[in-house]
Amino acid sequence: QVQLVESGGGLVQAGGSLRLSCAASGRTFSSYTMGWFRQAPGKEREFVGCISRYSISTYYADSVKGRFTISRDNAKNTVYLQMNSLKPEDTAVYYCAASQSVSTTSVRGNYRYWGQGTQVTVSS
Numbered sequence: 334q335v336q337l338v339e340s341g342g343g344l345v346q347a348g349g350s351l352r353l354s355c356a357a358s359g360r361t362f363s364s365y366t367m368g369w370f371r372q373a374p375g376k377e378r379e380f381v382g383c384i385s386r387y388s389i390s391t392y393y394a395d396s397v398k399g400r401f402t403i404s405r406d407n408a409k410n411t412v413y414l415q416m417n418s419l420k421p422e423d424t425a426v427y428y429c430a431a432s433q434s435v436s437t438t439s440v441r442g443n444y445r446y447w448g449q450g451t452q453v454t455v456s457s
Contacts, residue, residue, distance in 0.1 A: 373425040
């Protein structure tokens, strides 16, 4: 069992930056591929990006590639989402999730554990 708690959301102007954190409980954090998803009002939850267990690889949605960066610190049981050049269309609730997949995956159903989400609002 893994419990995930996101933090770092807030209100930012377009072009600004935010860094989200996701702290995980348990001693097996390094055994999970970690992903970030987001859900805007009235829309489906969508994949943002993910990072493999030992940071060997990352994978991003086209909509955030070049602007967002995922990293993790297995010693701190924490995964991060650095968001730069934010746009109003990035406004959403952001969720971190843990997958037992051995490789990076964008498939929502592959993620077993989810955090409660943190709101990110980008004003124009």
